[in-house]
Amino acid sequence: MKLQQLRYIVEVLNNNLNVSATADSLFTSQPGISKQVRMLEDELGIQIFGRSGKHLTHVTEAGQDVIDIATQILSKVEGIKAVAREHTQPDEGKLRIATTHTQARYALPDVIQGFIKRYSKVSLHMSQGTPAQISDAAAKGEADFAIATESLHLYNDLVMLPCYHWNRSIIVRPDHPLAKKQNITIVDIAKYSLVTYVFGFTGRSELDAAFDAAGAKPKIAFTATDADVIKTYVRLGVGVGVIASMAIDERIDSDLVVIDASHLFNASTTKIGFRRGSFLRAYMYDFIERFAPHLTKDIVTRAMLLKNNHEVDEFLKDIKLPTR
Numbered sequence: 001m002k003l004q005q006l007r008y009i010v011e012v013l014n015n016n017l018n019v020s021a022t023a024d025s026l027f028t029s030q031p032g033i034s035k036q037v038r039m040l041e042d043e044l045g046i047q048i049f050g051r052s053g054k055h056l057t058h059v060t061e062a063g064q065d066v067i068d069i070a071t072q073i074l075s076k077v078e079g080i081k082a083v084a085r086e087h088t089q090p091d092e093g094k095l096r097i098a099t100t101h102t103q104a105r106y107a108l109p110d111v112i113q114g115f116i117k118r119y120s121k122v123s124l125h126m127s128q129g130t131p132a133q134i135s136d137a138a139a140k141g142e143a144d145f146a147i148a149t150e151s152l153h154l155y156n157d158l159v160m161l162p163c164y165h166w167n168r169s170i171i172v173r174p175d176h177p178l179a180k181k182q183n184i185t186i187v188d189i190a191k192y193s194l195v196t197y198v199f200g201f202t203g204r205s206e207l208d209a210a211f212d213a214a215g216a217k218p219k220i221a222f223t224a225t226d227a228d229v230i231k232t233y234v235r236l237g238v239g240v241g242v243i244a245s246m247a248i249d250e251r252i253d254s255d256l257v258v259i260d261a262s263h264l265f266n267a268s269t270t271k272i273g274f275r276r277g278s279f280l281r282a283y284m285y286d287f288i289e290r291f292a293p294h295l296t297k298d299i300v301t302r303a304m305l306l307k308n309n310h311e312v313d314e315f316l317k318d319i320k321l322p323t324r
Helices: 003-014 019-026 030-044 061-088 101-107 109-118 131-139 186-190 204-213 227-235 282-291 297-304 309-316
Strands: 049-052 055-059 093-099 122-128 145-148 158-166 168-172 193-197 219-224 240-244 257-260 268-275
Touching: 003 019, 003 030, 003 061, 019 030, 055 061, 093 131, 093 282, 101 109, 101 122, 101 145, 101 227, 109 122, 109 282, 131 145, 131 158, 131 268, 145 282, 158 297, 158 309, 168 227, 186 204, 193 204, 193 227, 219 227, 227 240, 268 282, 282 297, 297 309
Parallel strands: 093 122, 093 145, 193 219, 193 240
Antiparallel strands: 049 055, 145 268, 158 268, 168 240, 168 257
């Protein structure tokens, strides 16, 4: 059994059983991968993949167990390499972050600016995507950190640590009826078309829950993953905007009326996560603490020893999170 064979079967699964795509991603040949997978199956005496002719059709039950362990082994190997780099090149390396547009645009710039200034030799890469894409990237080791708010059930394979609470604001044009109304309720908002986030993004579930609790149905006219796009369509008169309060810029958005909506919606919690068993470089601990000062190296290290995110939440339940 070779590490190369384990890497092949993990990557075949990551590429949806497409051996050709796997070969391209690993810069090797398709026949070579097929041969090594067969050799591993022969050695183990099981089928890892089901086949129809020359095509892989599914992962067998035994194969899934093997791939799960192979993933852990490969992660440990990367951890060993990271340990070595920590001793030989403590301020050099890379940091890959997967997150949403709202976090990248409004929550992270100051943190990243300070981080880059301190760690000039660390290459930082940021990718934006849906909650499913973010969790998938982190679970596969394609991202070191996942930063997200929605669909946290997708992140069960990661250690997820709470960073801060945030809520929403309503934005309307100055000529909109809500612009001058006091004590706005969900029923008031339900009278108008809404411009807000796509379901699954940036706390959208709390908006839907608030409407359900009030016995009202939101009239969704337009959805987007980007708060700046939402603002654009509010300005065009498409509807009432509901966005994260952190996305409000007093200077740029001075032409809009901003109404605090924290009394209408439950606060959402943004979390940062990484794969269980990961070896975190010193600069990674530093990044976490810059983003969430209460998440010190000691707190993060202790959280990493817990079995699941329920235990992590219990461990951190008494920490007072900041609100943005």
